[in-house]
Amino acid sequence: MTPKVSAYLRDVAPATPCLVVDVDRVESNFRRLQAALPLARIYYAVKANPANPILARLVGLGSNFDAASFEEVQACLDNGADPAAISYGNTVKKESAIRAAHAAGVRMFAFDSEAELRKLARSAPGSRVYCRILVGNDGAEWPLSRKFGCEVEMAKELMVLAGELGLDPFGLSFHVGSQQTRTQAYEAAIGKVAMLFTDLKDAGVNIRMVNLGGGYPVRYRAEVPEIDAIGEAIMGAMTEHFGNALPELVIEPGRFLVADAGVVSAEVVLVSQKAKDDPVRWVYLDIGRFGGLAETEGEAIKYAFRTPHDGGAEGPVTIAGPTCDSTDTLYEKSNYRLPLALDCGDRVELLATGAYVTTYASQAFNGFRPLAEHYV
């Protein structure tokens, strides 16, 4: 938790549940990432947290943006982004949204299928396009499975077709899965993309860019590789496969830029047991899966907690949200322990919750209001 967030929670004591984000920390994360990968252009994955103060700060820092919908494109433009700095990175787009983005000046689009490529040729003629390929997501705590990307053989045919359709076959992309904890995932993906890149060059395609996607991890409960180590692994693999003929490099960080800038402040609604001698206490918070903590599904992302009783004796807990839905249980199997002194009415903090929380909050499940947000 940054000093600014901690001072805001202490002095303002906003109603819970709420997210408090230190926008200065977003800036320092941006600079750290830039220093770790100085040859890469940063396209912030807007979906991680599309709040205006974050977009405005990143525009000021010269960031580019990865948008997944026309609404996200519009949010970037509203905050002063140059349309030339926006990539429409979703491979699944309504044609009306492609048309709107093109009319707004966006000239870079992702695809992973022939049907999408033909939409782009019709509705964003002449644009730079890049094909997303399927790569392994092992090591990612929030993997993307096979939903996006196509096999290398298909990507090759589609990139040739892109040129024939009057589009600019600009590059290739991949995404190693979010909260990727293994640097080898990037190295393996770069090896795969490099072979295809060379094949396409040999086939006469004027390809110039490799987009390494997102996935850069954040410290929650467990240690993760430092961003400098990830940067070194990536540049090592790029040099190994491309020598000194490096293509333009793009990265699309989401979580890394915003997660540790934010803290969720919540209230303990109830501490109870299922039987008198049951050592496991159930701790119910006023935020849960539907209040924005969707990434606790499958106990995938394991947030760290702070309580007013830290340092005292602890015992095992199951942590749950406030709604009348059994899937609104956050952690049952991940060996969470909280202080025995924890009681109803205590305020607790969930650390590093600046990413993928506000956008996942439901409208009014059981009447609970969406998560309040404060940017300081």
Ligand SMILES: *Cc1c(COP(=O)(O)O)cnc(C)c1O
């Ligand atoms: C979500 C997403 C990202 C950001 O991923 P992080 O793991 O948050 O860095 C980047 N690129 C694409 C295409 C995405 O869908």
